[in-house]
Amino acid sequence: MSKFSDLINGEKPVLVDFFAEWCGPCKMMKPVLDQLKSQVGDSAAIIKVDIDKNQPAAAAFNVQSVPTLILFKKGKPVWRQSGVVQAAQLKQVIDQHA
Numbered sequence: 094m095s096k097f098s099d100l101i102n103g104e105k106p107v108l109v110d111f112f113a114e115w116c117g118p119c120k121m122m123k124p125v126l127d128q129l130k131s132q133v134g135d136s137a138a139i140i141k142v143d144i145d146k147n148q149p150a151a152a153a154f155n156v157q158s159v160p161t162l163i164l165f166k167k168g169k170p171v172w173r174q175s176g177v178v179q180a181a182q183l184k185q186v187i188d189q190h191a
Contacts, residue, residue: 097142097147097150098168100138100140101165101168102167102168103138103167104167105135105136105137105138105191106136106137106138106164106165106166106171106187106190106191107137107138107139107140107164107165107166108126108129108137108138108139108140108162108163108164108165108183108187109140109141109142109162109163109164109165110122110126110139110140110141110142110160110161110162111142111144111150111151111154111156111159111160111161111162111163112141112142112143112144112159112160113143113144113145113159114143114145116159116160118159118160118176118177119159119160121177122160122162122177122178125177125178125179125180125183126139126141126180128180129180129183129184129187132180132184133184133187136187136191137187137191144156144159154170154173157175158175158176159175160175160176160177161173161174161175162174162175162178162183164186164187164190166190171190172186172190
């Protein structure tokens with residue numbers, strides 16, 4: 094958990110994708126996040142958190158369904174949404190908080 098808090102406490106916005114291996118819609122997020130990464134480059138970090146392997150992190154942010162995307166800025170959640178989100182919308186959210 095300390096590593097997770099280190100990751101989200103930086104200056105850059107950090108988009109966290111809470112997912113599970115057994116989740117179909119979660120698999121749909123991979124190409125979306127790859128596309129997003131190519132658009133935002135180093136202005137934001139994108140990390141994936143497997144809720145089955147990281148239950149404390151999922152519990153800490155009350156993740157009830159997957160995929161759940163949470164954007165952190167300086168360790169605080171500034172935006173969240175469950176379900177599949179398109180790259181254009183995610184880029185817009187990141188740009189607002191960059």
